[in-house]
Every structure is written in C-alpha cells, then in structure tokens.
Amino acid sequence: MTSTLDPELTVSDAEDVSARLLDSVAALSYDPMQEVDWEAPLDPEQFGLNPEWSTLYGTDLWKEMTPEQRVTLTRHEVCSIMSTGIWFEMILQQMVLRDQYCSDSSSSDFQFALTEIADECRHSLMFAKACRTMGIKAYIPRRLSIELGRGFKTLAVSEAAYGGILVAEEVLDVMQRDWMRGENVLPLVRTTSKIHVVEESRHMTFARQQMRENMAGISTARRKSAALLIAIAARVIVSNMVNKDVYAAAGLDRDRAVREAKNNTHHHVMMRTSSQHLMAFLSDCGLLTKPAAAVYRTIHMV
Template identity: 80%
Template sequence: MTSTVSSIDTIETEDVSARLLDSAAQLSYDPAEEVAWDEPLDPTLFGLNPEWSTLYGTAMWEKMTQEQRILLTRHEVCSIMSTGIWFEMILQQMVLRDQYCKDSSNSDFQFALTEIADECRHSIMFARACKTMGIKAYLPRRTSIELGRGFKALASAEAAYGGILVAEEVLDVMQRDWMRGENVLPLVRTTSNIHVVEESRHMTFARAQMRERIQGKSVARRKSSALVVAIAARIIVSNMVNKGVYEAAGLDADRAIREAKNNAHHHAMMRTSSEHLMAFLLDCGLITKPAEAIYRRLHML
C-alpha cells in the first residue's frame, strides 16, 4: 500500500514540475534588462515600505528624521537581500545534492535545475541592487554561517525543502508589499516583482517535494524534521536585519536593537507573513511542540 501511495505522489510531483517548466518558459525575467539600473535614486523614497521597518511604530521611529527613516529602510532592505543571497546559495547546493545522479529526463530534475538558474540570477540581482544603493553586503553571524554549512550538507530532503520554503514564503509576503509601494524605490519595486513571480514557482515545487518526501515517514522522522525546519527558520529570520543597519542610519544601536526586539507592530507583521507557511507545515505534520515554541519566539505564530 505504501509503495502504491508513493508512486502516486511521485507522478503528482512530476505533473507539478512539468507545469512549472511550462510556466518558466512563458514567464521569466532577465534582471540585467528588466531593471532600470542607471535610473537615479529619488532621495525621498524608502528602501521598503516603512511599515516593514523593524523600528516602525516605536518611540524611536517617532523621533527619527525623515532622512534617517529613509536611510534605515534602505539599509534594512539591503540586509534582507544579503540574507537572501546567503540562503539562495545554500538552497542551490541542497537542490543539487538532492538531484545528484537522478534521471535527467524527469520534469523534477529539469525544474530543479531551472530553479537553480533562477536563484543565480536573483542573487546577482540582489547584489547589484545593493551596490546601486551604495550599501555593502551585510553578512550573517559567524555561527549562522557555520550552521548553514551543516544544514546544506546534512538536512534530509523534507527538511531541506522546508528550510527553502521558510525563506521564500516569509520574503514573498514582504516583497508583495514592496513591489506595490508607491513610496518605495523603483529599483526595489522592480526587483521585488521579479522575485515574487519566479519564486512563486519555487514555492510550489518545494511544497510538492515536501509532501512527497514526508509521505510514509515515521513519527520520529517527522518530529526530527519539524525541529530542523524550525531551527533553520530561526537562523534565517534572526539574520534578516543585521544590527549594523542602525549604526548606518546614525542611531543609538543598543537602544534601536532593544526597541526592535520589543516592537509589537513588527511582531504582528511577521505573523502575517508566516500565516500560509505555518498552515502548510501543520498540514504536513511538521508543527510539533518544540517547533511551535521556536516559531512563537520568532513571532511567526
């Protein structure tokens, strides 16, 4: 019976991948051509919607000048883009490891490589966007970098795709707001739109892969994978906004970190961005008590 169910799931994921390949052929972007890289940056426009700033709604935000708010959001978006590059590099290695020596005639294999090609373009796009804004890359903490090495090398298939989904889902909700924000730099709006369109296919692929890979696994395996995905979420989310962004905006960094940590508005925004992800993980049986505790500390639940 288990073998039959597994075969059906494999056929279904192949169908999903075939549809995604058709979609990629019909709608994909070349950021080198689509983004107006030489357009001057309007000094009155934010790097991301102010509502997504980690300090929005705090006493500190109220006392900041408009110039400081704009500068902070530009550094915040570049920090998030830098974290995106870091995790996209992890993602590419995990997908390659998963597809190593598999049947290249399968749609799963071909879409996996299509996704890797997309992620390469996205990483270059984010790097170029930060450089255009005159902001250097914000790197993750050293411990996170080393944990990332272990995760990309050792994570089981469902945990690997779960980690991929965490990064993509949270950023997707944010970027859907950024690309519509009339007070956001066109550079950020365009790069966000490209990422949202192409990442929607990646998320569909990750969900299909997770459903197939978790099917029939033992309770112990599910509990282990649930914890690994939650830990991956903690590493990703905690590195999204580097502490250096506050100094770059001319703020008291220690006070800014305290206010950001206790910012109820930003906590609510994080829960909003995680709603679909949490529902999916729950449906897959990947929300256990230990995992739930981690997500609550991250304000994702």
C-alpha cells in the same frame, strides 16, 4: 499532531507539477539585467521598503527620527534582507543540486530543479547589484549562523531541506508583495521584488510538492525530527534578516535601536501575518509540533 497528507502520492504527481512549472518558466521569466533600470537616479525621499516593514516602525525611536534617517534605515534594512537572501540562496542551490545528483535527467523534476538553481543564481546577482546601486555593502550573517548554515546545507535532506527552503521563500514573498506595490518605495526595489515574487512562486510550489512526496508514509520520529530542524533553520534565517549594524548606518544609537526593535509589537504582528500561510502548510504536513511551535514563537512567526 498528525499529517493529513495523502500517503498514496506517486512519482507522477510530482512529475505533473514540475512539468506545469516548466511550462510557466517558458511563458513568464525575467532577465533582471534587462528588466531593471539600473541607471535611474535614486529619489532621496523614497524608501528601501514600505516603512511599515521597518523593524523600528511604530516605536518611540521611529517617531524621533528625521525623514532622512527613516529613508536611510529602510534602505539598509532592505539591503540586509537581500544579503540574507543571497546567503540562503547559496545554501538552497547546494541542497537542490545534491538532491538531484545522478537523477534521471529526462524527468521534469530534474529539469525544473536545475531551472530553479539558474533562477537563484540570477536572483543573487540581482540582489547584489541592487545593494551596490544603493551604495550599500553586503551585510554578512553572524559567524555562528554561517557555520550552522554550512552544516544545514551539508546534512539536511528530503523534507527538512525543502522545508528550510520553503520557510525562507515564504516569509520574503509576503514582504516583497508589499514592497512591489509600495508607491513610496524605490522603483529599483519594486522591480526586483516583482521579479523575485513571480519566479519564487514556482520555487515554493516545487518545494511544497517535494515535501508532500517525501512526507508520505514517514515515521513519527522522522516527522518530529524534521519539524524541529525546519523550525531551527527558520530561526537562524529570520534572526539574520536585519543586521544590527543597519541602525548605526542610519545614525542611531545602536543599543537603543536593537532594544526597541526587539520589543516592537507592530513588527511582531507583521511577522505573524506573513507566516500564516506557511504555518498552515506546515500544520497540514504534521510539521508544526509543540517543540517546533515553541521555536517559531521566539521569532514571532506564530
């Protein structure tokens, strides 16, 4: 598969995009500590995320669960996803900061990159406070995933780094667009989702532009290598989104819940749907190679 990107992309293209993004930041940004009603009581009947996004929705086990168990499960699932978001946002911040090290601080690229890092710091604090408000402790990724993340943030550069960033942001973006509109979802989750969606849309635009710039004119070997690395990063991120311990927290048989979640065709369809725009972009970049697509299939993104 070959890239359809324009090989004549210039530095001014990226500068124009970043300048527009900085204007957007000035026009519309949020302070989560002020925008979220942290003191509002939590309605015991409201979910942590739209039930349709639960990993068990549509399974036999879901049908057996009490309404209280369903609410509890979705709250733990959303906190697990938020915890994974914090983990990857910390990786993201280090990669972006390294990418901009000793760059031209007068450029719009540099200034938006640092703005993105500031956004991510606020988002991480927002997610952490949301989980604490729901009375749920952070879910930590598996040890192997932590070490793989450590390696990725240290070694990934250029299109691979921004590709990994884009994967994490795109998947969560589709989910949160549903959560922010969910009438049966906690207002706390709806508001934090809205803030994240609005501000991450700028981050995704920046990541796409950085990828276009870095992909222009690269060798086939480098493109194929980046494609596989981005896919592996996606697998690590997605496989850690919902920690297996969320099922025990809802009073469920953990082993049975893990089996049913793994075979839940409804959730597989939701994941493929949420990944359509991302896969189209990666294909356009020449980054949806056969080996990469095989990795994405293991997590139901294609």
